[in-house]
Amino acid sequence: MPELPEVETVVRTLRKLVVGKKITSAKIIYPNLLKQPTNINQFETEITGQTINSIERIAKHIIFHFDNKVLISHLRMEGKWFYEEIGSQVNIKHQEAAFIIDDKMQLSYYDTRKFGTLHWQDVDNFRNSKPISTVGPEPFSELVTPNYLFNRINKSRKHIKTILLDQTIISGIGNIYADEILFDAKINPLKSGNELKLDDFEQIITSSRKILNKAVELGGTTIDSYQSAHGIDGKFQNYLKAHTRVGLPCLICGDTITKIKVNGRGTYYCQTCQVLE
Incomplete structure (x- = not known):
């Protein structure tokens, strides 16, 4: 699952490729991808002709900024954005959306697990609306003390x-x-x-x-x-010093890294360095 660093990497990559470019046509292939609006034709019409002015990241969300709208992308488990030549789909079976760009390239969204989401919202109030309004501050924020x-x-x-x-x-x-x-x-x-x-x-x-x-x-x-x-x-x-290193010696103390389940999630730790007092 992509976490903050992976999403930040995607954002930095997309900025170099598509900021300042115009969407000439849009196609939602997998209807459940688009959560807002529910009218796919409305979304495809509204985003066509819009220019991608900037891209930012809020937590694990990618925010594409247009003149008066934002497109909020949450990659969930396996979502990926690919910038590719038109017609050269990486895996057409898992392609969920395609945006044709005015440089004759295509910005495609792929998701093998189909958990990703898109929200099309007004730029003036998206920070006060779901999904962004429920997101807590990042570790880098001065609010996190x-x-x-x-x-x-x-x-x-x-x-x-x-x-x-x-x-x-x-x-x-x-x-x-x-x-x-x-x-x-x-x-x-x-x-x-x-x-x-x-x-x-x-x-x-x-x-x-x-x-x-x-x-x-x-x-x-x-x-x-x-x-x-x-x-x-x-x-x-x-x-990595803990995650996936089950059975291997701890890089700090030499004891063996243990794997357990915590609320259903695979968890790796050192029983010596991280002693439960």
């Missing part, structure tokens, strides 16, 4: 691993980076929110920024089938 996390989490009996995956509290962190952040912070993933101290939250913030900045620098993590865009592979998987 030890006190903010303490006030949001200190009464929770949920495991800290589960809490870090809650996008309404802190956004952009998924399964891979939650494992890496907790390993770096030396916090056991089974520890509940109400067991953590202010110093623990400060360490989580420090580790979050450190891990995510490094992952962004390396283009994200390419694991299993996920690739952020056509021909783009991240390199952070070469620097």
Whole structure:
């Protein structure tokens, strides 16, 4: 699943390719992709002739800015944007949308799992509407302080691993980076929110920024089938210290990395470095 670094990589790539270019025609191939508006013909008509002025990222969402509208893309599990020659579809079976660009190229959306979404909203109020309005601040935000996390989490009996995956509290962190952040912070993933101290939250913030900045620098993590865009592979998987390393020696203490399930999610940690007190 693409997390903050992978989505940031997609955004940086798309900016170089399509900002300033005009959409000359649009086709939604998989109707369930478009969540708003529900009238596909209306959307295809409205976006045709519009110029992509800029692209930003909010948490795991990609925001294409037009003159008075935005197109919000959530990649979910396997969504990918490809910039390709017209007619040269990477995998037509999984192509869900196609936008013809005025440079005779095509911006296509593919999704093998079909969980991705698109929302077409007014630029003036999209930040106050779903899906963006429910998204919590990113770890990089000045709003994310030890006190903010303490006030949001200190009464929770949920495991800290589960809490870090809650996008309404802190956004952009998924399964891979939650494992890496907790390993770096030396916090056991089974520890509940109400067991953590202010110093623990400060360490989580420090580790979050450190891990995510490094992952962004390396283009994200390419694991299993996920690739952020056509021909783009991240390199952070070469620097993982916990995630996927089950049975291997801990790079800090030499003990064996353990894999467990936390709220149904595969979780990797070191029982020595991340002791459950």
